[in-house]
Amino acid sequence: MQLFLQNLVNGILSGGILALVALGFSLVYGIMNIINLAHGAYIMLGAYLAWQLFTSFHVDPMLSVPLAFVVLFAFGYVVQRTVINRVVRAPVLATFLLTFALSLVFVTIALFIWTGDTRGVQTSYAGANFTLAGVTVPWAKLLTLVVALVITGLLYLWLHRSKTGRAIRATSMDVGAAQMVGVRVAHVYGITYGLGAGLAGAAGALLTLSYPLTPTMGDPFLIKGFVVCVLGGLGSVEGALVGGLVYGIISSFATQFDVTILGQHLSGTGLQDVVALIVLLLVLIVRPRGLVGRATA
Amino acid sequence: MTGKRWVFISTLAIMGLLLFVPSFHNDYINLTFRNILMYAAMSYGWNLIGGYTGYVSFGNVAFFGIGAYCSAVLSKTGVDNVFADVGLALVVCALFAIVVGLPILRLRGHYFGIATLGVALGLTDLANNLDFVGGSGGLNLKQADQAHFYLYYYAMWAVTLVCMLATFFIARSKLGYAFVAIRENEEAAQVLGISPTRYKVIAWALGGMMGGAAGAVFAPANGFVDPGTAFAVDNNVFPIAMAILGGMGTASGPFIGALLLSGVNEILQEKFLWLHSLFFGAIIVLIVVFLPRGLMYLVGLRGGVRRWLSDLRAFRV
């Protein structure tokens, strides 16, 4: 029972950050219908920004979160308007490859600026835990979860209440109709993509509290982000949250998996990607629109 | 004779010239061209499912990796024969394509792409954890001695030639039309009597075998296989970029793309060392933005530059 609770809590905590990662990704896919393979790179850039601020100016990563959001938002907006906009209506392959290439470029630049050495952020509360009902809860991860939830909530409200938010949703439903009522689609796309990048950057900044930094740190999150999006429902804000938490829990329990077949030792911790793949395939086959997603025609 | 046919004949001619590479007795040149041929073969494999059938796979490196590991495992059991290597790779890749393809080829568009990416990553994980394929440490194969060094070049050359010719003949055959029909309009293809699942699996299996054969020859030539080498991200993306550059869904495209991009890659690596990733990424960006339909599209295009530019404009908002 103890172990069960611990795994559950671990799962929920890690689910929070996954949800945040998936959120930006899902938004871009849902609105612009492109798979943004550069998402991982934006996470990484947000993380390094937070690290740099911490190392040079002793700014606590938590404070860097909004800053990372703003910087990456602007960056993403520019990237979309200059490059991605040219292929936004092209077949999926074009944007796959384009965003992949962009990620390649960003990672190499990061490699150049910060080298491949692993970096870390050591805050005073980094290793601190508290215990509740026999379950250990790291402060850093709890904070991450709370921030993730807050950001998700804010985003949801903004999308549904604000004028720009509604313009974005209108565009996702029907580009032609949106254009006809005066929505400047390229600008809307810019904002959407900027949001995606900004959210990734914020997630990256948060990650520094609990994870080490390398230029390729974004990759595992990209894959898990995929799976979470698909699990929750591509294009759905609530879906990203639900998917993140559910996947976090699944992944957490999977680490308990430990068997030896035919002399071959297999463990859930080592087979993270296989676990992700299995979840992905199951969802795609059994319920492609995800737990919360709307069925697309 | 159409322009496209001329281009294909030219690629065959270049293949003929490539037969003379070993005569330079230069390991670097040998390696470079062997890599070009390898990428071309992988690109042909991707081209069948991605270009002709329209199902964009972002995980075809899985087949290359499987092929490489087939050779490695055979070598571990004492068999170091290139024919056996390729033979086993063909069988295993075909089976893999059928078993994995049946469920995931039912998925459309983006979902299929994501699923294949997941497959490739899952296999990487698995390879890292399975002891009998060496885990993360990988496996060593019998190192080729001088006499055999060129054997692997010719083997790779043969594999690529077969891929090229197979693609050419498949494209003109009934099978090729089934693939293209599925790409153009899967529902209409069904109404005309084509079972989409059946033909998608066939396309993926045939393409997979091509990638697998390339991997099977690569492994002994390289002397070493580990999850990072076998399932390298580069091996996933380069063949796709090459097919796009040359022209997806054509018989000459993958070869042209492989030749050009590999050439560019070599030059970049020489001049800029580690920065070459940056430039390579930039080049892919340029290809995708300015040549989304590839070079073959420009061959015989009525309307010239103006048509090309207006086609590009259709992709933006």
Added chain:
Amino acid sequence: MTEARDICLRVENVGMRFGGLRALDDVSFEVERGTILGLIGPNGSGKTTMMNVVSGVYKPTSGRALFEGKRIADFPTHEVCHLGIARTFQVVKPFASLTVRENVAVGAMYGRFGAKRSGKDAFARTDELLESVGLARVAGRPASDLTIPDRKRLEVAKALALDPELLLLDEVMAGLNHTEVDEALHLLRAVNERGVTLIVVEHLMKAIMSISRRVVVLAEGKKIAEGLPLEVTSSPAVIEAYLGARFAKRQQQERERQT
């Protein structure tokens, strides 16, 4: 006196529900082999849904459609043409990057007799078909480049390439002018003469009247009339369905006044 009729298609109490909407309600009719059946009705009456049921695209939620005694719903979409049923689509979607010739050839390769044909034979058969529908002159053009009447011809040719016994034509004459309609009718008669049974869905009364042996009328998903073309078009129920109850009543009053 009733003679034994050679029925190839039996539609028995077919109903089709989409959630709350009942697109078809207990529709039954039979089609005699080698004849032409006209299927008419106002917009939204369920004609295209009926076509979708007969061509196996929809499985009926109640009742059944039998072709040569076999339940059409039992077969997956790509097997339906092997049964001998082919159709044209209202919204024409050819394979854009293939030529006209190649478009038709695909059907010849994978249709009812496709398995026995080599690629070369399929193209030979295609050339015959293109000749017969009048597309030989544009055979080498990309399919996306055609005029509307030619696109309709292409749809018919593609369906014929499947060597069907039963051909369903869904509003094939929409968008054609007088001359083109006459040409289309001529073509359809020729196809019928070669032994193909036709079901023609049309809005154009003149077309239906001139080529149908029998006509079935649908309105709001139900069959409201069936019979010879002249019988059906003078039936009050049909007039009411098309032109409204008031018009039908006025017509009735006119007739009574004249007698």
